[in-house]
Amino acid sequence: xxxxxxxxxxxxxxxxxxxxxxxxxxxxxxxxxxxxxxxxxxxxxxxxxxxxxxxxxxxxxxxxxxxxxxxxxxxxxxxxxxxxxxxxxxxxxxxxxxxxxxxxxxxxxxxxxxxxxxxxxxxxxxxxxxxxxxxxxxxxxxxxxxxxxxxxxxxxxxxxxxxxxxxxxxxxxxxxxxx
Ligand code: 5GP
Ligand code: MG
Numbered sequence: 001x002x003x004x005x006x007x008x009x010x011x012x013x014x015x016x017x018x019x020x021x022x023x024x025x026x027x028x029x030x031x032x033x034x035x036x037x038x039x040x041x042x043x044x045x046x047x048x049x050x051x052x053x054x055x056x057x058x059x060x061x062x063x064x065x066x067x068x069x070x071x072x073x074x075x076x077x078x079x080x081x082x083x084x085x086x087x088x089x090x091x092x093x094x095x096x097x098x099x100x101x102x103x104x105x106x107x108x109x110x111x112x113x114x115x116x117x118x119x120x121x122x123x124x125x126x127x128x129x130x131x132x133x134x135x136x137x138x139x140x141x142x143x144x145x146x147x148x149x150x151x152x153x154x155x156x157x158x159x160x161x162x163x164x165x166x167x168x169x170x171x172x173x174x175x176x177x178x179x
Contacts, residue, residue, distance in 0.1 A: 002155075004164060005171035009153060010146050012168040015128070016052060018145045022126060023056025026143065030059065030094065037096035037124070039063035042111065043084065044165065045100030045157040049128040049145075053098065063098075064088060068111060080110040091119035100157045101129040105139040112139075128156065129170065146170075152178070 001008065030037050036059050041050040043065050054061060067084035095115050102108055102125070112123045126143035133150045148170070154160050155167030160178065 001171070002164065002167055004154065004160070004174055004177050005167070006174045008169050008171045009148055009151075010129075010156070010170040012156075015049075015145065015156060015170075019049075019052045020056045022143050022145065023053060023058070026057050026096065026126065027059050030096075033094075035094045035121075036061060037094045038088075038090065039096050039098050040086065040090075040115070041065045041098040042100070042107070043067040045159070046098045046128075048157045048165070049100060050098045053126065066111070068107060080107055082114070086118075089118070090115055092121050093119075094122045095120040095124070097123060097125045099125060099127045099141070101131065101153070102127045102139075102141050102144075103131050103134045105135045105137040108141065109137045109139045129153065129158075 039050065039054060039061055041047065041063060050063060054063060064086055066086055068080045068082050097108060097111060099108055108125050112125070115123045125141035127141040128145040130141060130144040130147045131150055132147060151172045153170050154164035154173045155170045157165050158170065159165045160173050
């Protein structure tokens with residue numbers, strides 16, 4: 001275990017197993033409507049989750065990325081800024097947003113609004129992690145990997161000052177690391 005990690009919350013094996021379940025569920029749900037979702041990942045945190053999840057969606061899915069920022073250090077800031085927009089049109093496209101974690105909910109709420117405004121036929125969310133206790137806006141992801149307690153986590157895409165995204169598990173960051 002990395003020295004910055006207090007304890008591991010979700011192991012790599014658990015993530016892979018959960019991605020298999022989510023992949024099947026996503027395929028079944030979209031197939032019912034004769035649709036294939038466009039996966040839109042939010043950089044950079046969604047990259048490892050996107051890579052694992054898409055292997056288990058047995059459909060001809062395409063994927064794109066967007067970059068929005070909402071976090072500085074460990075504190076949430078109000079507005080969401082679009083740093084890198086989508087390169088393709090999402091008009092009449094069913095979009096499945098892929099996110100590392102839903103915390104206050106502001107990011108996915110704002111990005112959903114944005115994509116709906118661009119004409120997406122639907123915008124659903126799949127998040128690896130969910131911290132329901134932290135929610136300040138009324139929004140839920142349609143698909144969630146794991147609900148976790150209100151602790152600052154790193155790994156599997158999640159960073160602290162851009163580090164630790166490459167850890168193959170999700171763990172709690174030791175307090176002394178952000179003192
Ligand atoms: P929200 O807009 O839902 O408050 O924030 C979502 C974003 O905040 C996530 O995409 C992630 O970048 C960041 N975030 C929220 N909680 C955590 C956490 O526990 N650890 C890390 N590394 N980032 C977090
Ligand atoms: Mg993020």
